[in-house]
Amino acid sequence: MTEKSKTFYLETFGCQMNAHDSEKVVGTLEQQGYAQVHVEEEADLILYNTCSIRDKAEQKVFNRLNDYKKLHKQGKRFGVLGCVAQQEGERIFDRAPYVSLVSGSASYRKLPEMIARLEAGETRITGLDDRKTEETFETEFTARTNPYRGYITIIEGCDKFCAYCVVPYTRGKERSRTSTSVLMEARRMADSGYSEIQLLGQNVNSYRDPEGKRSFAELLAAIGELEGIRRVRFTTSHPRDFTRDIVAAIDSVPELCDHVHLPVQSGSSGVLQRMNREYTREQYLERVSWVRAAKRSISMTTDIIVGFPGETADDFIETMDLLAEVQYDAVFAFKYSPRPNTPSIHMPDSIPDEEKSRRLQSLLERQREIQRINYSLQIGKTYEAAVEGHNQQRSQVIGRTTQNKTLNFTASSTILPAPGSYVAVRITAAFPNSLVGIAVS
Ligand code: 5AD
Numbered sequence: 001m002t003e004k005s006k007t008f009y010l011e012t013f014g015c016q017m018n019a020h021d022s023e024k025v026v027g028t029l030e031q032q033g034y035a036q037v038h039v040e041e042e043a044d045l046i047l048y049n050t051c052s053i054r055d056k057a058e059q060k061v062f063n064r065l066n067d068y069k070k071l072h073k074q075g076k077r078f079g080v081l082g083c084v085a086q087q088e089g090e091r092i093f094d095r096a097p098y099v100s101l102v103s104g105s106a107s108y109r110k111l112p113e114m115i116a117r118l119e120a121g122e123t124r125i126t127g128l129d130d131r132k133t134e135e136t137f138e139t140e141f142t143a144r145t146n147p148y149r150g151y152i153t154i155i156e157g158c159d160k161f162c163a164y165c166v167v168p169y170t171r172g173k174e175r176s177r178t179s180t181s182v183l184m185e186a187r188r189m190a191d192s193g194y195s196e197i198q199l200l201g202q203n204v205n206s207y208r209d210p211e212g213k214r215s216f217a218e219l220l221a222a223i224g225e226l227e228g229i230r231r232v233r234f235t236t237s238h239p240r241d242f243t244r245d246i247v248a249a250i251d252s253v254p255e256l257c258d259h260v261h262l263p264v265q266s267g268s269s270g271v272l273q274r275m276n277r278e279y280t281r282e283q284y285l286e287r288v289s290w291v292r293a294a295k296r297s298i299s300m301t302t303d304i305i306v307g308f309p310g311e312t313a314d315d316f317i318e319t320m321d322l323l324a325e326v327q328y329d330a331v332f333a334f335k336y337s338p339r340p341n342t343p344s345i346h347m348p349d350s351i352p353d354e355e356k357s358r359r360l361q362s363l364l365e366r367q368r369e370i371q372r373i374n375y376s377l378q379i380g381k382t383y384e385a386a387v388e389g390h391n392q393q394r395s396q397v398i399g400r401t402t403q404n405k406t407l408n409f410t411a412s413s414t415i416l417p418a419p420g421s422y423v424a425v426r427i428t429a430a431f432p433n434s435l436v437g438i439a440v441s
């Protein structure tokens, strides 16, 4: 790498935490004098921020590394960041010897130092702090990709140890930022034109202010009350730590969005116990009843794993029944995938893949029907849409409701409302995954 042309390419896989980590990595690299490019061939340094939540996600990363390994001969350097890096550690150097840097997210605060070592010619640099670190990765150099909607990480890591999940091993111990620092970042964002903030954490509602000043619900409310902020979202909530004061905060602060993502994983208490989720079906449904009792209509979405070891046909029926009972607005469903280091790797993965696929398919079909009916009940109502972009071909505006539903609409004048603006829209048609409308303001 020459001093003059310090360029990097960064590709991100996985969840919103990873997407936001990448924004911080980009900001950090730019601070080190690097310029971002968007094709591998033009970069001196090629970075992949990886995901290992399921085997497929992990395979994607190794395929990508393999596709581009020829670029190593042209002097380009490779780095693997994120969850696969933390999980596989130095084994990555064996599997992909052209990689020079391997770092998990718990070591990103050391990136400037690791990059300096890379520039000095070292070829086996690791940042694998694992569960040792107590620190969070905070930087003022976050390169946010959207000028209106932005993420803030309030809690990193995870201490829950669900039987199937790699996160406690890839993202380290649970550690919260102070609410003072979070509010400062939110205020800075509001001052520079952001109107929507999404608070992030693997278990966002396990948040504990190290200064003891604010509960999670109080932090939500404080951000909603900042001048200029119109929408506050948070993800992902763990049912065990989901408290009534969160619903009360949504009810009393209009800026808090009408949406709770509350992963249930299974509708069977037996499966939940083996998953080490620390709640029963009944306790989950009690939390749902709190949300449903709110003054505002709060949309609920969830994650489900089908085919967890030992899931019987009856267990699966309980999950199917839960869909009808809760009436989710979206369900993200996955086939169980055994992951290295996790407790469930020792439970026989006895359900054949075809059966997992069949369960997944019937679950998605049932949910599609639920959504088709519920979304069609929205026709005739008026919602506020946050404008995200334009669909040039159909001169449609792409928007999102506070319930996090996609709402595509026709503008009331030939000048389309700008991204970042808010428009009242009357719903005229509905699909299972989106609404269509016409602007009324
Ligand atoms: N297999 C399948 N799905 C998983 N998830 C997490 N770990 C696994 C696994 N080993 C799903 C959960 C989680 C979502 C982000 O991914 O549903 O909520």
Ligand code: SF4
Pocket: 013, 014, 015, 016, 017, 018, 050, 051, 052, 053, 082, 083, 166, 167, 170, 171
């Ligand atoms: Fe994937 Fe989980 Fe890591 Fe996010 S935290 S990138 S979902 S393994």
